[in-house]
Amino acid sequence: MKLYNIKDHSEVVSFAQAVRQGLGRDQGLFFPSEIGKLDHIDDLLKLNLVDRSEKILRAFLGDELPDLAGILKRAFTFPAPLVKVSENTYALELFHGPTLAFKDFGGRFMAQALQAVSDGRHITILTATSGDTGAAVAHAFYGLEGIDVVILYPKGKISNLQEKLFCTLGGNIRTVSVNGTFDDCQALVKKAFDDQEVKTSIGLNSANSINISRLLAQICYYFEAYAQLPEDRRKNVVVSVPSGNFGDITAGLLAKAAGLPISRFVISTNANDTVPRYLASGVWDPRETVPTLSNAMDVSRPNNWPRVEELFKVMNWKLSDLAYGALNDDQTRDAMCELYKTGYVGEPHGTIAWKALQNNLAEDETGIFLCTAAPAKFKENVDAILGTDIELPEALASRAKMPVLSDNMDPDWNALRRYLLKK
């Protein structure tokens, strides 16, 4: 598989290089030189998730990642059920993994892929988290040989449950509560990547969300959704994607480009609506990011958007074919109540996708909306809005009883430097 840098097409790398490097020159994103093309879609749809995903990704990867089958078996250890919500609307539940969010798919595949392309060199993943990313990274890399993980988070500024989810693992996962803010944590991470000695001696890697391996993994569950649709519903399929950094929808568009017959997409955002406003007016005008109920989508400069535009260019598609919708918090609360009346408990992110879909869906279309996190992950808000008392899934309930294993540190680069080098 070859990929080029969107900002400088003369920089061409292999999949292995793109996974190891993350970004190209000038912070440019890597984009596949050729989109995998799949035919015999009907035969593909009959396979199970892991076997089908191997065929899909092989079309992109060529002969890279020889152990793709093993990697997928270890990464995709949980299902993505499609749940009927009304006559023509289905929820794709992507939250049945260890950290109860769709990021488990991309995170776990990336961890396995990175290990496979590392040539035995030791790797240290260093990342700062305000909550959710840390959990997905910690669980994805837990127990992988040759890879250490260090996660920094602001002490006292994440919920107890969030802390329990990723600070109780031990083994190759080290967590550090920093006496400061999330920005302090991010500044420390940046210092580490600027320190050449630290960087090379411990094989620093950020495992961040623009890594191409994550997108490849996410292509697979769009096929899985389609495969679960009843046959008489496989016409005029519309998919609504709750979007923050626009990685998830990039993967969906790549699935369509590879041959999955999705008719169109709905981009769904919260009040951080840079893209919906751009599609309406043609003016790219990011505003200051505002905090919302759907905080994983609080992004006003989505870092995967250049990939979306590149794909539309390559495929000769028109951006005007993208539908969109944006909900503020009041509208999100109302939509959660409305969805609950149909018998489905939604959390803010997936519910925004549901409502934007409802606002867009024609009578002869079938809609799928992506549920990116489990309601239990947002239990406080969900219970307050719906008057429910939702149960914690076993994965969360059992972690909640375990002791937190974190180290503690002041936001001081020299302290972190010693910590990283001592190992």
Ligand SMILES: *Cc1c(COP(=O)(O)O)cnc(C)c1O
């Ligand atoms: C990350 C995240 C999103 C946004 O996904 P992008 O790929 O960044 O657009 C949506 N919902 C949840 C729950 C998330 O964690």
